[in-house]
Amino acid sequence: MSQAKVKEAIECYRKAIALNPTLVSALYHLGNILWNKGEREQAADCYASILEVEPDHAAAGHLHAAMKGESRDDVPKEYVRELFDGCADAFDEHLVHELGYHAPRVLREAVGRAVPVEGPFWNVLDIGCGTGLCGPLFRDVAAHLSGVDLAPKMIDEARDKAVYDELQTRDLLEELEAHRRDLDLILAADVFIYVGCLEAVFLACRRALTENGLFAFSTEACAGESYELRTSGRFAHSPHYIEALARDSGFGVVHRDEIALRKETGVVLSGHVFVLQVGDRRRQSEDGIIARAPPPS
Numbered sequence: 001m002s003q004a005k006v007k008e009a010i011e012c013y014r015k016a017i018a019l020n021p022t023l024v025s026a027l028y029h030l031g032n033i034l035w036n037k038g039e040r041e042q043a044a045d046c047y048a049s050i051l052e053v054e055p056d057h058a059a060a061g062h063l064h065a066a067m068k069g070e071s072r073d074d075v076p077k078e079y080v081r082e083l084f085d086g087c088a089d090a091f092d093e094h095l096v097h098e099l100g101y102h103a104p105r106v107l108r109e110a111v112g113r114a115v116p117v118e119g120p121f122w123n124v125l126d127i128g129c130g131t132g133l134c135g136p137l138f139r140d141v142a143a144h145l146s147g148v149d150l151a152p153k154m155i156d157e158a159r160d161k162a163v164y165d166e167l168q169t170r171d172l173l174e175e176l177e178a179h180r181r182d183l184d185l186i187l188a189a190d191v192f193i194y195v196g197c198l199e200a201v202f203l204a205c206r207r208a209l210t211e212n213g214l215f216a217f218s219t220e221a222c223a224g225e226s227y228e229l230r231t232s233g234r235f236a237h238s239p240h241y242i243e244a245l246a247r248d249s250g251f252g253v254v255h256r257d258e259i260a261l262r263k264e265t266g267v268v269l270s271g272h273v274f275v276l277q278v279g280d281r282r283r284q285s286e287d288g289i290i291a292r293a294p295p296p297s
Contacts, residue, residue, distance in 0.1 A: 009033055022053045028060060038265060040067050040231055059083075066233045073197040075233070077171065080194050081150045084130065088153035091131050101262040103189045103218040106273050108137040111185070111216050114255040114275045115296075117141050122184035122296060125208070127172040128191030132158030138187065139163055148175040173200060179208035184296035188217035190261070193234040196227050198242075202249040206278065213296045215251060215276040220261055220269060232264065239272055251276035 013030035016023055031046030047064035050057050058076035065072055087094065095101040111117070122141050126134050129147030131154055139145060146166040149155050155169050168175065172191070186205050192198060205215045222228050222236035225244075229235055239256065246253055254277045261271030 006033060006037070021049070024050050024053055024057070028057075031060070031063070035063065035067075044068060063233050066229050067231050069231075070229070072229050075194040075196075075235075077150055081152075084149075084151035085153040088131065088151065088157050091154070091157065092133065095262065096133070099262040099264070100260070100268075101190070103259070103261060103271070103273065104134040104137050106257070106259050107134065107187065107189055107216050107218065110255045110257060110273050110275050111138075111141075111214065115214060115277075123182060123210075124185045124187065125175070125179070125183050126164075126187045126189075127175065128188055128194075129158055129164075129167070130154045130190075132161045132163060132167075134187050134189050135161055135163035138185070141185070148172055173204055176201070176204035176208050181208070181210050181213075183208045183213060184210055185214045185216065188215075190218055192217060192237060193220050196229060196235040198227075198237070198245055199249075202245050202251070206250045209278050210296050211278060213278045214254075215278075216274065218259070218261065218271055218273050220271045221258070237272075242272070242274060246274075246276050251278060 010030065010033055013026045013033070016026040017030065020026075027046045027050045031043045031050070034046065035043035044064055044067040047060040047067070050060040051064060054060070059079040059082060062072065062076050062079050084091070120139075120141060120143050122143060124138055124142040124145045126138070126145070126147040129135070129149050132147060135145060135147065135158065144165050145163065146168070147155075147158055147164050148168045148170045149158070150169065150171060152169045155167050158164060159167050186209065195201060209215065219242060220234060220236040222238050224238050225240045227235050227237040227241055243253055253274060255273070255275035257273050259271050259273055261269045263269070
């Protein structure tokens with residue numbers, strides 16, 4: 001949207017709110033525009049006004065908490081679904097070409113470096129698959145490639161790529177709980193920015209994977225020993241938190257690498273790519289990779 005259009009939209013929403021200060025739709029759209037412009041305090045005021053009218057408004061509650069530095073463990077599913085259904089048709093162009101996002105490619109390289117890849121033999125699940133950016137990169141190792149996502153329109157975009165054997169609109173934990181030691185590889189590219197506490201996800205992945213099964217994912221990085229909800233509305237995770245959780249969940253870290261995740265308002269965000277393996281407790285070397293691990297069996 002051009003700057004002139006943005007200015008016009010702001011004026012229209014403010015006029016509507018002046019006539020009806022409890023008009024939730026106008027408050028929400030105005031808050032989102034101000035948030036995208038970096039005017040976070042004004043955006044927070046809009047979300048606070050919404051919560052006075054609708055205390056259970058999921059998206060407003062989440063974004064207001066993020067901007068006020070409140071602690072949360074995850075993001076409301078309604079917010080995630082609405083967010084990505086609203087941008088599905090332009091998602092690949094914006095994320096890859098404008099924001100420089102390349103986590104799926106880095107994940108593919110990391111899996112290839114950590115484990116011998118001998119052919120299309122693996123049962124692969126892409127959780128939070130979005131528009132399917134991981135699919136073409138992992139098709140060569142997958143006997144069966146499936147993907148799940150909360151947003152139906154993102155699944156539609158993934159289906160148009162004609163790469164996956166199966167696609168479902170489903171919560172990732174529900175899908176993981178449907179598997180017991182039948183998956184060889186689980187992928188999660190840029191998914192955990194919408195999940196703070198990862199304990200349930202790690203345990204579900206552990207139960208779903210075969211012996212020597214792999215869990216490959218990216219995270220947005222933060223300092224400290226845990227995770228944090230940022231003013232962007234996304235979560236960042238400390239590598240110390242990930243590695244401790246991996247150990248407690250029955251995984252070993254076979255690969256960890258720091259990456260440039262994507263750009264945000266012109267600034268490059270740092271992140272990590274991890275490859276975990278069921279039962280492998282070996283320590284990684286300083287360059288982020290240990291001796292090549294055995295393939296899933």
